[in-house]
Amino acid sequence: MKRTHTVAILGHGVVGRGVCDLITNNQRELVHYLGCEVKIAHILDLRDFPDSPYGELVTHLFDDILLDESVETVIEAMGGSHPAYEYTQAALSAGKNVITSNKEVVANFGDKLVRLAAENGVSYRFEAAVGGGIPVIAPMLSSIRQNRILEVRGILNGTTNYILTKMFTYGDSFESALSDAQALGYAEKNPDADILGTDSARKIAILTALALDMLPSVDEIHTEGITGIRASDVRFAESIGHRIKLLGRCISNGGKPVVCVAPFLIPCESPLASVNGVYNAVEIVAEPLGNVMFYGQGAGAGATASAIVGDMIPIVTGGGYNPIVPGFNRAEHFIRAEFSTFxxxxxxxxxxxxxxxxxxxxxxxxxxxxxxxxxxxxxxxxxxxxxxxxxxxxxxxxxxxxxx
Ligand SMILES: NC(=O)c1ccc[n+]([C@@H]2O[C@H](COP(=O)([O-])OP(=O)(O)OC[C@H]3O[C@@H](n4cnc5c(N)ncnc54)[C@H](OP(=O)(O)O)[C@@H]3O)[C@@H](O)[C@H]2O)c1
Missing domain, CATH: 3.30.70.120 (Alpha-Beta Plaits)
Known part of the structure; x- marks a missing residue:
């Protein structure tokens, strides 16, 4: 039996450190499920981390990872499109599997990277890129794939859901709920990608590829954020038994996808209406399955690391495979046009x-x-x-x- 699966991690931030901790603390569980130990050979970051227990593994040279033949899987947790995309390309071309939590790269370049992985007989996996720790990509690729998917809708961004929950529960204004989210570390100093809906658009693009076999360009998706939501809108929603939630939606309209990100009024009895705070949820409507909902922590070190390390299981036990190829073809330029029929x-x-x-x-x-x-x-x-x-x-x- 193979004794060790060797990985390298790009980025020693929130997610990268979470992956180090999970691999270190849950080695017994990993050995049990993977049938081998997992060894971290290198960590790439811009900075040194003298106080980190993993500090000695840090390198500033990507080539240390690329040229190390013992590294079988590269975990990309750096964020941003570049150089994450180029590093991913290089790793896949060198015959290394890549696991990522970076939705920006998956949404922008997933079609190319999935193909490149297939050409090199390795895997490109991204469970952590949508819904943090919630297993949603794997079920969409396996246990529910035999269904005809009619719609995928989700609360895909914890920051905006926290803000809307705060506005609903305490009657806060958008501005006050946002500063509260920033003070608690739920929102970044520059929260634009969250509050303008871009982060949700990247995630619904990825889910559209899996549900309807077409990857839309993010800038073609009709995207509205929550900056225009007023405390009085939230009060009105409550008065008619509804909640306002920022949803990413992809709907099959005779096979053509209608894709959007926007705030929606949802009846209180809908399961999505009771998803509060930083939690995420993805609801799938499929034939003949009906409705299923995946719910859990959409972010955070432990949850995201769980999804990343979970992606290692099929790589190690299944001999490396990439079943995602069919859905990752770039959609034609009709996504925005289709929205006008919504x-x-x-x-x-x-x-x-x-x-x-x-x-x-x-x-x-x-x-x-x-x-x-x-x-x-x-x-x-x-x-x-x-x-x-x-x-x-x-x-x-x-x-x-x-x-x-
Ligand atoms: N945080 C979450 O809960 C969460 C959940 C799901 C998905 N994600 C995704 O996971 C990725 C990482 O998120 P994070 O929250 O862990 O970010 P983070 O805390 O900012 O960590 C990223 C780390 O990568 C380093 N880095 C950036 N560019 C680099 C480069 N060119 N070479 C080497 N190191 C580089 C950063 O260094 P500097 O700090 O010096 O720039 C930082 O230490 C992002 O794509 C994010 O969207 C995050």
């Missing part, structure tokens, strides 16, 4: 001076009128129809949020 009911809030005009345009009586604002719940209509109706109010509507 249909929903809308909650609209506007200044009361627009009351008469909106009542005619939306063919709906105001749902409520309070504090100088008028609120409507529209009939179901497509994005194209809504855009045509509200074109003249560009920038003037106080809120426009879809119902799920």
């Amino acid at each position: 249909s929903s009911r809308f909650y609209i809030a506007a200044d009361e001076r627009h009351r008469d005009e909106l009542t005619v345009l939306l063919e709906a009586e105001p749902y409520s009128e309070e504090g100088g604002e008028v609120v409507y719940i529209t009939k179901e209509m497509t994005e194209k129809e809504m855009d045509a109706l509200t074109e003249r109010f560009e920038g003037e509507l106080l809120s426009k949020i879809r119902f799920i």
Whole structure:
């Protein structure tokens, strides 16, 4: 029996250190499941870590890893597109498996990297890139693959979910909930990728590839963040038995994917409505399976390390395989166009001076009128129809949020 599987880790930050700890502390479990020990040969980082128990393994030269023939698997936990993409390419070309938590690289270059891995007979795996510690990619590739997937929708970003939960529970404004999230370390100093929806867009792109066999370009995905959500929107949602959640959604529309990231009004009885704080969840609607939901910690050192090390199991026990190839073909440029056919009911809030005009345009009586604002719940209509109706109010509507 093979005695050791040797890995190198790129990045000694939150995730990289979490992987070191898991491999070190759970060696007994690893030996049990993998049938061999796991050895960390190198850690690449820009800095030295004299106080880290793994400090002696740190190198600043990627070639130390690339040229070390004993390294079978490279774990990329550096973040950013570059040089993470180039290092991944080099490792796969050298016949090393790569496991990553970097959704930016998977969403931007996953199609190329999955092909490159297949050409070199190695694996490129990325369970940790979506939903942190929640196993969602592996089930989508195995136990539910025989179904026709109709929709994947998820709360894919813990920071925004924390902010929305805070706004709901304590009536906080967006700004105050964001600074609270920053103080607690849930949001970065520059939180744009989270609050503008980009992080969720990368993740729903990856899930779309697995669900509908097409990898959309992230900049083609209709993406709205949560910066425009007001405390009064959250209160309104509550008054009608709903919650506001930032969802990534990919829906099969006759085989063509409708993909978006946006805040949605979700009925309280929906399981997604009760996902609070920094937790993530992914709900899959499939034929004939029905609905299944995966729920858990979407980030954090331990949870993310669990997903990364879990990706090692098929590599070590299955002889290295890469079943992801079919889904990772770049989608044609119709993703944005398809979104115009997406249909929903809308909650609209506007200044009361627009009351008469909106009542005619939306063919709906105001749902409520309070504090100088008028609120409507529209009939179901497509994005194209809504855009045509509200074109003249560009920038003037106080809120426009879809119902799920
Ligand atoms: N944190 C989470 O909970 C979580 C969850 C799921 C997925 N992820 C993803 O996992 C990846 C890592 O996240 P993280 O939170 O661990 O980030 P992090 O704490 O910033 O760690 C990244 C480490 O990589 C180092 N690094 C950056 N560029 C490098 C380069 N060119 N060469 C060598 N080292 C380099 C950084 O050094 P410097 O600090 O000196 O720049 C840092 O020590 C990201 O893609 C992230 O999106 C994170």
